[in-house]
Amino acid sequence: MxxxxxxxxxxxxxxxxxxxxxxxxxxxxxxxxxxxxxxxxxxxxxxxxxxxxxxxxxxxxxxxxxxxxxxxxxxxxxxxxxxxxxxxxxxxxxxxxxxxxxxxxxxxxxxxxxxxxxxxxxxxxxxxxxxxxxxxxxxxxxxxxxxxxxxxxxxxxxxxxxxxxxxxxxGDTQDFYPQALAQEIDELNGYIFHHINNGVYKAGFARTQAAYDEAVTGLFTALEVLELRLARQSYLLGEEITEADWRLLPTLVRFDVGYFSAFKCNLKMLRDYPNLSRYLKALYRVPGVAQTVDLDIYRAGYHSKSPLRNPHGIVPAGPVPALY
CATH class of the missing domain: 3.40.30.10 (Glutaredoxin)
Known part of the structure; x- marks a missing residue:
């Protein structure tokens, strides 16, 4: 670019x-x-x-x-x-x-x-x-x-x-980075960034099979870890939303419409993870969040014309994530 x-x-x-x-x-x-x-x-x-x-x-x-x-x-x-x-x-x-x-x-x-x-x-x-x-x-x-x-x-x-x-x-005093949880948030942020937020890009932009395999393995291992974590609590660090949740949401909401096909992150769709799916819906329903999401733009953007990934610029019709 x-x-x-x-x-x-x-x-x-x-x-x-x-x-x-x-x-x-x-x-x-x-x-x-x-x-x-x-x-x-x-x-x-x-x-x-x-x-x-x-x-x-x-x-x-x-x-x-x-x-x-x-x-x-x-x-x-x-x-x-x-x-x-x-x-x-x-x-x-x-x-x-x-x-x-x-x-x-x-x-x-x-x-x-x-x-x-x-x-x-x-x-x-x-x-x-x-x-x-x-x-x-x-x-x-x-x-x-x-x-x-x-x-x-x-x-x-x-x-x-x-x-x-x-x-x-x-006058808004919500604190998504409370000092009592700061170390845990930082550690979880690092794990999620490396394996998920940036992990989808490491898979999608890999130029060797070994690099792709390493990225995809790390990505889906991390998704399984979070799926198990969310089986016992509403959010990543308990029953309150923290910064770690807001940093994860943008990747999750783009997963099925973008990363799954365009970046070959296709071992599973997000909808195949019941706890992550429930969690994504809960975050999406927080007042104001839905206004920041545009699935059509994500789908078109990740499938835009690219000499390496999508030479003809064909935008798929689906899938349609269940966010409501």
Whole structure:
């Protein structure tokens, strides 16, 4: 989907050689990059765990750029809903299809139009923050309208900010990362990220049989582990929803319509796991969550035309997950 190199946008054809070398070095395994902006919004503007200070939680100051088809951005959309931040943090959605210009907006569709700066492509925002930026152009992006810069493009940290920094603004005191469970949440997050959230991508983007086999085995072993865990409790860490649940939901809700066929994660469908299916329905029914889900966009996005995975761009008719 292209990349910025010292402020210049390079399309995939110009990056093909670099990516081929990266796959060769990894033994055909898919390796996810890291985020380039790691500042934190805090209640008083003091510095967070990384980056610099000066990002005080204030209504109307921040803007979220996201994509409906991106599972990492989906986390932030969920938190914006469940933490009642819709009137506090404004939102722009990119069109749900990446192009040779990366993530782009569509001025012909109000839903996917950028009303903040009338941007055409997300890389323009990255250049607004840093004209010499080098790296991948990803969503989500949390933007500071006051300082005209990117606060963070790391989804796991954006949801931590949304969880706590704006509580005094919204009056919402739900805590999905309670300190008493912090270590357990972190450990479970790591396991789920490696084997499930990123595991589906390691399977779908594998370029050797060995890399694919390893990813699929790890993925379905982890799903079985969670299926057993949910046989004895409502949520991953007991009877209350935590961050670990919200980080898992985007992968589960995309599984049957996307990963099962497009990424060859096809040993079982999610509907074949009764406890995981019940759990997904419970999360989906939390007020506000359904508005962040679009199964048609997921199905079309994961089956979009791809020289490696789907050369003819045929979008399957089903399946239809039972979410209600």
């Amino acid at each position: 292209g990349r910025l190199i010292q402020g210049q946008w390079l399309t995939d054809d110009k990056l093909a050689e670099l990516e081929a070398k990266a796959y060769q070095a990894s033994g055909g395994k898919f390796e996810r990059g890291t985020a380039g902006f790691r500042n934190w919004i805090t209640a008083d503007g003091s510095a967070g765990p990384s980056g610099t200070g000066g990002f005080k939680a204030e209504a109307g100051r921040y803007h979220l750029f996201a994509a409906l088809n991106c599972p990492w951005a989906h986390r932030t959309l969920i938190y914006r809903q469940v933490k009642k931040l819709q009137a506090v943090v404004s939102l722009s959605l990119v069109a749900p299809l990446r192009t040779d210009q990366g993530w782009v907006f569509d001025r012909n569709q109000p839903r996917f139009r950028d009303e903040l700066y009338q941007l055409n492509a997300m890389y323009e925002l990255y250049l607004k923050a840093n004209p010499e930026y080098s790296g991948r152009v990803t969503v989500p992006v949390l933007w500071d309208k006051q300082q005209q810069t990117i606060v963070s493009n790391e989804s796991s940290e954006i949801i931590r900010m949304f969880n706590q920094a704006f509580n005094h603004v919204t």
